[in-house]
Amino acid sequence: MKLHADPPTDRNTVTAYGSGYVEVNRIRYQHAIVLIPNEPVRPWPASDFESLRVEDFDAIRAYTPDVVLLGTGRQQRFLHPRLLTPLTQARIGVEMMDTPAACRTYNILMAEGRRVLAILLIEP
Numbered sequence: 001m002k003l004h005a006d007p008p009t010d011r012n013t014v015t016a017y018g019s020g021y022v023e024v025n026r027i028r029y030q031h032a033i034v035l036i037p038n039e040p041v042r043p044w045p046a047s048d049f050e051s052l053r054v055e056d057f058d059a060i061r062a063y064t065p066d067v068v069l070l071g072t073g074r075q076q077r078f079l080h081p082r083l084l085t086p087l088t089q090a091r092i093g094v095e096m097m098d099t100p101a102a103c104r105t106y107n108i109l110m111a112e113g114r115r116v117l118a119i120l121l122i123e124p
Contacts, residue, residue: 011037011110014103020124022103035118036063037110044119049077058086065117067093067109071102073123099123 012035016023021030024041032044046052049072060068068087070079076098084094097105099120109116 012039012041013110014107017100017103020122022099022120022122029120030122030124032119032121034060035106035120036065037116039063044121046121048123049073049121052079052083054083054085057084060117060119061086061090061092063117064115065092066115067095067117069102069106069109069116069118070094070096071099071118071120072096073099073121076101 012024014022014024014035015026016028021028022033023029024033024035027041029041032047034042034044045056057068076096078096079094081088087094095102095105099122102118102120106116106118
């Protein structure tokens with residue numbers, strides 16, 4: 001699905017997504033990424049939902065987001081609460097949704113100026 005953004009800004013915006021990819025500022029990614037409005041797009045260490053670890057989420061605290069959006073792939077899935085302990089202890093909210101919904105929600109929150117971080121898992 002193509003998304004039409006307002007005039008370009010210096011913030012990372014999801015410009016398209018589909019089966020096996022997400023585009024950020026018209027650059028296509030076919031692997032899991034961490035997306036923050038004013039930071040370079042970074043690869044996410046876990047390639048799929050089953051390989052997520054507590055240590056992966058511990059590293060997210062350094063970005064001090066208000067909310068983390070976890071795009072879990074084609075369908076919404078829920079993590080065991082113990083995986084989110086580093087974020088909940090830091091009082092960072094976490095929302096889990098399918099990756100297309102996470103892309104749309106990220107764009108809305110980013111446009112509102114919120115401190116949002118999205119972890120987007122990409123399934124082939």
